[in-house]
Amino acid sequence: MRLRIARRVNRKTVRDERRVTVREDEVSMRTRLRELRAKKGWSQAELADRLEVSRQSVNAIETGKYDPSLPLAFRLARLFGMRIEEIFEED
Numbered sequence: 001m002r003l004r005i006a007r008r009v010n011r012k013t014v015r016d017e018r019r020v021t022v023r024e025d026e027v028s029m030r031t032r033l034r035e036l037r038a039k040k041g042w043s044q045a046e047l048a049d050r051l052e053v054s055r056q057s058v059n060a061i062e063t064g065k066y067d068p069s070l071p072l073a074f075r076l077a078r079l080f081g082m083r084i085e086e087i088f089e090e091d
Contacts, residue, residue: 028090028091029088030089031061031062031088032087032089033087034062036087037058044059044062073087
C-alpha cells in the first residue's frame, strides 16, 4: 500500500488508493513574524527577498495558512537573531 501525505492547516490528510482519512492531531502554531518584521521596518516583499521566498509565502506564514519548512524556520531565526521557539509558539 502506497501512502501520500499532504499537509493542511491544523489537520493532516493521509491518502491511499482506497480512502481519505483526516486526523486532527497536528499542533496549532502562532507566529510573531509580522511583529518582528514591523520592528525592522521591512515590508513582506523585503523580508521575502532576504529569505529568498515569495511575498505570498511570507504572507501565508504570517496569517497561519502555511507552516514554514525547517530550513526556512532556521533562516528566519538567523535573520532575526532568535531561536525558532521565540518566533513560533504553540497555540
